[in-house]
Amino acid sequence: MLAETICSAVAAAGLGIAALTAYRKRFLAATRIAAYSLVPLGLVMTGVVQWASGIVFKPTVWIGFGVLGLAWLLFMTTRAVERRGLGAGEKPAKEPKATGKGRGGGAQAVAPAASAPSLGGGTRPQATPAASAPGEDFSDIEAILKKHGI
The missing domain is CATH 1.10.287 (Helix Hairpins)
Structure with a gap:
């Protein structure tokens, strides 16, 4: 009312x-x-x-929502445990072979060098970031900052 x-x-x-x-x-x-x-x-x-x-305003309705929430929590917990393979005494499911599709991980990229930026015509080899000295990584940034007086 x-x-x-x-x-x-x-x-x-x-x-x-x-x-x-x-x-x-x-x-x-x-x-x-x-x-x-x-x-x-x-x-x-x-x-x-x-x-x-x-x-x-009915307490039984809220208790029912609580029971539904508990059921959902238990369901999600069992799914998480099942995905991590921590099920006690259960036989682990066979892992599908990595084909590069899905979430399987471990599959190599089709062209790993495709994501590397191209710096020239390809006549000279590119220097890898691991080969360069740690101070050289920021030299271009330092030059820009000096140019602007920062």
Whole structure:
């Protein structure tokens, strides 16, 4: 009963605000406000508010939600344990061969050098980051910072 009264009061207040907005010649905004304010009234008239308040204020419903949450938690825990292969006394499932498809991991890329940037015509070999000195990695950044006086 209280929820229906609150929704009806909200609808009446919204319609009042819509009337004031229409008085200021802002008809599009007034129509939008009226539409939003009629939603709670429609929910009261269809009985949705009574149904929802019946669910919210019953402790057995909340206990039921708790049981459903516990079931979901147990299900997700067993899936996580199964994926890690930590199941006690269970036979591990056969791993599929790595074909490069799926989440299997361990498969090599088709062209591992394809992601490396090209620095020239390919006539001279590129220096690997491991071969260069640690201080040389930031030399270009330092040059840019010096150029700007930083």
